[in-house]
Amino acid sequence: MRVLVAGASGAIGRQLVPLLLSAGHDVTGLSRSGDEVAGGAGSGSARMVAVDALDRAAVTEVVADVAPEAVVNMLTAIPAELNPRHLAAEFEATNRLRTEGTRNLLEAADRVGVRRMIAQGLAYAYDPAGPGLADEEEPLWEDPPRQFAPVMRALATMEGAVRAAGGLVLRLGHLYGPGTIYAPDGSFVRSVRAGKVPLVGGGHSVFSFSHVYDVATAILAALEKDVVGALNVVDDDPAPIREWLPTLVRLSAAPRPKSIPTFLARLAVGGWGTAFMTELRGADNARAQLALDWRPRFPSWRGGFEQSFAPHAAPASRD
Numbered sequence: 011m012r013v014l015v016a017g018a019s020g021a022i023g024r025q026l027v028p029l030l031l032s033a034g035h036d037v038t039g040l041s042r043s044g045d046e047v048a049g050g051a052g053s054g055s056a057r058m059v060a061v062d063a064l065d066r067a068a069v070t071e072v073v074a075d076v077a078p079e080a081v082v083n084m085l086t087a088i089p090a091e092l093n094p095r096h097l098a099a100e101f102e103a104t105n106r107l108r109t110e111g112t113r114n115l116l117e118a119a120d121r122v123g124v125r126r127m128i129a130q131g132l133a134y135a136y137d138p139a140g141p142g143l144a145d146e147e148e149p150l151w152e153d154p155p156r157q158f159a160p161v162m163r164a165l166a167t168m169e170g171a172v173r174a175a176g177g178l179v180l181r182l183g184h185l186y187g188p189g190t191i192y193a194p195d196g197s198f199v200r201s202v203r204a205g206k207v208p209l210v211g212g213g214h215s216v217f218s219f220s221h222v223y224d225v226a227t228a229i230l231a232a233l234e235k236d237v238v239g240a241l242n243v244v245d246d247d248p249a250p251i252r253e254w255l256p257t258l259v260r261l262s263a264a265p266r267p268k269s270i271p272t273f274l275a276r277l278a279v280g281g282w283g284t285a286f287m288t289e290l291r292g293a294d295n296a297r298a299q300l301a302l303d304w305r306p307r308f309p310s311w312r313g314g315f316e317q318s319f320a321p322h323a324a325p326a327s328r329d
Contacts, residue, residue, distance in 0.1 A: 011233065014076050016040045016063060016115060017084035018056065021189030022130070025226035026082070027056045033230060038076045040069075063111035073118035080126035080233055081119050083172075085111045091197045094283030097157040105164035112168045116175050127177030128232050131169055133218055133242045133293035134183060135162060138285075143218075143248060143294040146181070146240050155281035169240065176238055182225055183218035183244035183293060186311065187318060190222060194262065194319055202255075203264040210284060211272035213252030216292035218244035221314045224306040231302040241298040247310035248292025254311055261319040 013030055017023050018039025030037045037056035040063065061068045063085050073081075087103035112129065119127060136144035137151045154162050169179050186192035192199060201207050220243055228243040255267055276284045298304060308314035 011080055012036045012038070012076065012078045013080045013082060013233065014038050014040065014073065014078035015056070015082045015084065016111070017086060018058065019043060020084055020086060021185060021187070021222045022084045022225050022229075024189060025187075025222045026084070026229055029226050029230050031056060035233075038072075038078065040072065063107055063114060066114045066117075069111075069114040070118045070121070073115070073124075074122055077122050078119070078124055080128070081115055081124050082229055082233075083112060083115055083127070083129040086130070090191075092191075094157065094286065095280045097282050098160050101161050101164075105160055108164040108168040112171055116171055116177075120175070126233060127172060127175055128229055129168060129172045129177060129179050131179040131181040131240060132165060133181040133220070133244050134290050135165055135181075136291050136293065138289040138291045140291065143216075143292045144242075145294045146242060146297055155285050157280060157282040158285070173239060178232055178238055179240040180225070180228060180232065180243045180298075181240055181293065183220040183242075185222055185225070186219055186314060187222040192219075192258070192315075192318070199258065199262050199264075202258055202267075203262055205265045205268070207255065208268040208270045208275070209252055209255065210270055210275040210287035212269075213250055213255065213287070215251045215286065215288050215290040216248050217251060217254060217290065217311075218242070218248045218293040218295075219254075219311040219314065220244050221306065221308040221311075224308055227307065228298065228302060228304050231304045235302055237301045241301060242293040242295050243298050243304075244293045244295045245306050245309055245311055245314070246295065247312065249311065251287060254315075257312065257315055261315055 013035045015023055018027055019041035027037055039056045039058045040061050059072055061072050063069060085107040087107055089100050092100055135150050136148050140148050151162055172179050191197045225243055272288060
């Protein structure tokens with residue numbers, strides 16, 4: 011299958027491209043830089059094209075030239091370091107990619123008759139007021155903290171456009187693994203090592219994690235299915251921050267996190283930073299496992315974190 015991967019040089023793309031090549035797909039990757047993404051042993055490299063996804067004419071030209079049968083949209087422009095107080099500004103480029111960039115890809119794909127469209131959503135954007143884990147029928151966050159509101163609007167616009175086009179949105183959890191903020195060299199782990207990540211208000215925020223390799227295998231599986239709508243692509247082990255943060259502290263040889271009340275956190279990091287630490291809701295992956303015949307290689311963040319921090323750990327895509 012001819013597959014166009016938008017955002018091929020990102021953390022997910024660098025896991026996905028080798029898998030697609032190994033499976034025999036003809037892969038073209040789009041990125042702002044056009045940097046090469048190598049495949050696995052003997053599988054060569056994808057054709058990489060430098061293009062600004064916000065440039066409608068350029069996207070139209072590339073898609074017409076490639077004439078893909080499937081488009082995978084993993085476009086983001088998230089800074090390596092995030093300040094929760096400035097989240098709206100720091101996500102402005104990503105919000106545009108999710109709205110304008112997605113529109114450009116969908117219009118170009120429609121012109122050449124692309125039959126499969128897969129895009130990236132968020133599994134931690136569900137309304138936290140609901141009980142238990144969120145499945146795909148649960149509403150997204152309708153009244154989020156002010157800094158997160160533009161992110162939610164962009165997500166809703168993107169999801170609506172992809173689903174209207176008969177595509178599939180994979181709602182991803184908190185990404186970890188190579189190239190993410192939870193990697194040993196990632197910004198979140200640096201903050202943990204610096205003692206800057208406390209347990210806020212008891213650490214009740216529930217995280218569903220997604221290893222970038224497992225996201226890649228889910229995309230590979232979805233290319234061969236006719237599933238549309240939205241699926242939660244997360245691991246099997248949602249956990250509150252009070253449970254997973256101590257494990258990350260241990261693995262990163264960081265100081266024990268402090269405990270602070272919610273009102274002090276709000277003064278320091280604002281509404282979104284506080285909600286991130288206290289309110290998020292985990293997601294249920296049962297539908298994705300059934301619909302895609304998919305199982306995560308890392309069913310729990312516990313083993314995934316251990317693998318990430320193991321000395322000389324090989325990237326997940328190599329074994």
